[in-house]
Amino acid sequence: MYPLTPLKLFAHESIKDDxxxxxxxxxxxxxxxPVDDELVWVDNSNMPEVVEQLKSLWPPDEVPEGFERTHMRPLVFTRVYTDGEFPELNKDLLGWPDGTDEATVRSILGHFLPIQAYHSYEKDAKEDMVCWPTFDFGLMTNCPHGCxxxxxxxxxxxxxxxxxxEEHMEKVVRPAMERYPWQRCFRMIGWGAEMLAFEPEAGxxxxxTKTLAEQDxxxxxxxxxxxxxxxxDLERKDRLVGIFSVTTEMIAEVLEPGSGHAFDRFEAGRKLGEMGVPFRYKFKPTIPVVNWREEYSRAIEYAxxxxxxxxxxxxxxMWNTVDSLLEKIDEELLDPVYLQAARDAAEEMAGVRVGPYPHEVRKEVYRFMFREVRKHSDDVKLYMSTESRAMWDDIGEETGQDASSFFCGCSSVAPPGGRVQLSQGCPYSTYRAPEHIEKD
Ligand code: SF4
Known part of the structure; x- marks a missing residue:
């Protein structure tokens, strides 16, 4: 696993007897x-104090030599709640002060969802998004990469x-696979998390993969x-497909401080290939940074x-306005011509999910990327992830794939082999809304 250096370790008392x-x-x-290796057990009596500590511990004022700031986040161990609705919290009864942050309390108690539905036909029709309906699983929240x-x-x-x-597999994962026979592939993704960071120790x-094998x-x-x-070393690695979010050298170094060199992920793909495990790459987000053409063409060539x-x-x-993008990424890192195009289109893109870059800018970027990929491979499947219908209508053909049934990265119906396995419950991507669903 990653050699994390957490500032402090906390564990909810429910772990003690399990x-x-x-x-x-x-x-x-x-x-x-750990910087401080004393494990703090959390129960109702010290909850407010721990919540306060979690608010202020990270980021630290100083980062010791050889440490990575983003790897210093405290770790909180808990058990995810698998029994349906989360119980009410009566802070008065528990004697907690008014300001005790409920979201943090619920994290410590494991009150986050063990399974979530994404990309229903209804939602993607409303939000003008092309993807695949799915149920995903998670056992972690937040990430050590700090992107x-x-x-x-x-x-x-x-x-x-x-x-x-083990309980999550028994009470959540296996029943979901039985309940949704149409879904051929499931993501273990966590919520804003990097679950691979904790393997193989987390197991x-x-x-x-053993549960997937049981359920075919x-x-x-x-x-x-x-x-x-x-x-x-996974006994059932034949059930696994690796999906890598990949990027360029500069972006990994500057904008993904805890994730390692960009090309390490391509080497990881190579290793999976040697193990016989299929894998797919997703340049998400693709960011029009300064020199983006050179940056991406080098990454694609290496990959x-x-x-x-x-x-x-x-x-x-996407999912940004110009202002919110600039809160996350320094202006000098972004291609000035494209940023100006986003500024000029601010009114047109207001409230548009695929913003801030307007259609023509995104289209030019995709076309460049497709050409770069095709310089090195004639047959690898190309796709756009969570784009608009208009973009698929405009340049979908250039991917060589049908917008209703494209093979991408983490689709619910894309088992190994490069072909989607459409099913009755998932007859096509969310490019097409089933007849009973209104698009507007
Ligand atoms: S890779 Fe495919 S299924 Fe995964 S988010 Fe992108 S479009 Fe959706």
Whole structure:
């Protein structure tokens, strides 16, 4: 696992009497180099005090030589709540002061969702998004990478790790696979998290791949990490597909401070290939930085020289306005011509999900990327991730794929092999809304 250097370690008392959770926590702690190695047990009596500490511990004023600031976030170990609705919290009854932050309390108690639905046809029709409906699983929140363009990465004050993975498989993962027979592939992704950072100590992908095998399904890790050596020892790695969020050297170095060199992920792809595990690349977000053409063409060349992914996709940075983008990324890092185009289009793009870059700018970026990929591979599948219908209508053909049934990265119906396996519950991508759903 990553050699994290957490400022402090906390564990909810519910772990104490659960031997499997406790063993998982101890394995993970054994893989870290904590600044303060005393484990603080949290119960109702010290909850407000711990919540206050979590508010202020990270970021530290000073980072010792050889440490990475973003790897110093405190770790909170808990058990994710798997019994349906979260219980009410009566702070008065518990004697907690008024200001005790409920979101932090709920994280410590493991009150975050163990499964979430994304990209329903209804939602994607409303938001004009082309993707695939899916149910995803998670046992962690927040991430040690600290990516500037990601809220959880940049601002998350601590990482929460749910240790009851066996219970999660039993009560959440297996029942979901039974309930949704149409879904062929499931993501174990966490929420704004980097779950690979904790392997093999966490042992979550061992359990997950075994559960997938039992249910005759496939599963994804979704990572901006190159920590894949553990995959070689997974008994059921034949059920795993690796999805890598990839980027350029400059972006990894400046905007993803805790994630390692950009090309390490392509080397990780190569290693998976040698293990016989399929993998796919997703340049998400694709950021029009200064010199973006040179940056991306170097990354694409490296990716396709050292490894053979099943697909390569792109998503020009979206979900932003010009102002919110500039809060995350320094203006001098961005291509000035494209930034000006975004500024000029600010009115047109107000409230538009794919903003701030207007259609023509995004289109030019995609076309460049497609050409670069095709210089090195004639047959790798190309795709755009979570783009608008208009973009698929305009340049979808250039991917060589059908907008309704394209093979991408983490689709719910894309088992290994480069072909989607459409099913009755998922007959096509969200490019097409089923007849009963209004687009507007
Ligand atoms: S890779 Fe495919 S399924 Fe995954 S987010 Fe992108 S469009 Fe959606």
């Amino acid at each position: 031997p499997l959770s406790r063993a998982r926590m101890e394995r993970i702690i054994g893989g870290t180099r 500037h363009y990601c809220g959880a990465g940049k601002h998350g004050k601590y990482l929460t790790i749910a240790c009851n993975a 979550i992908f061992d359990l997950f 399904r496939y599963g994804y890790f979704h990572a901006a990490s190159s920590n894949v050596d553990f995959v070689a 396709l020289t050292v490894s053979e992914p099943e697909s390569v996709g792109f998503c020009v940075i």
